[in-house]
Amino acid sequence: MGRLRSVAKRQQLEACLDYLREGDTLIVTKLDRLARNVAHLGQLVATLKAKGVSLRILDLGLDTSTPTGELILNMMGAVAQFERQMMLERQREGIAKAKADGKYRGRAPTAMRQARRVHELAAEGLKRSDIAQRLGLSERSVYRALSV
Known part of the structure; x- marks a missing residue:
């Protein structure tokens, strides 16, 4: 599936997840700031659910404390991952074309x-x-x- 993984450990996210307790709500501004891909999103949601923690994503107006919110979250995650893959594909194609045209040589x-x-x-x-x-x-x- 290409390179859709985080390079570094996300220590602050791990610390946040450790700190959360049952009944808490994790609030993030944007979905792409939380999860790297759909699989990662699924893991995070499962972790939160197991702890009894709900998730709110402000820019989507989404709250996973409801079944509808959870469904929409999974759909949005899939769409976000698709968009990212398309962007990376276009970027690779653009670099290949620039190299073929002799316009791209990489970083000096x-x-x-x-x-x-x-x-x-x-x-x-x-x-x-x-x-x-x-x-x-x-x-x-x-x-x-x-x-x-």
Whole structure:
């Protein structure tokens, strides 16, 4: 299904879910700020339901404390995921076309532009962390530049 997953753990969401108690209502402004995809939405709704917590989504005027609200939430989640997939597909097609036309080359390798300077500073005896700080690079970029 492509790359529709969160890259990082969402610690604040996890803390919020741990804090909720029976009878509470979790209020979010937008559905896409809560769940990454329909499967994730289903997991969150199941977790909330098991805890006796309802969900309100302000921009949709939706409240899952009713069966109708729960149905509409699932339908909206499916539509949101479909829209996201279509957007990503159009983006991939646009990038492929731009590459074919020679208009897209990706991000410039900014750290490698400074590889010569990295080697000079290393030859002077500077530590990798000092080189990184002086040139505004990450230490990983310094290691990478020194490996070529």
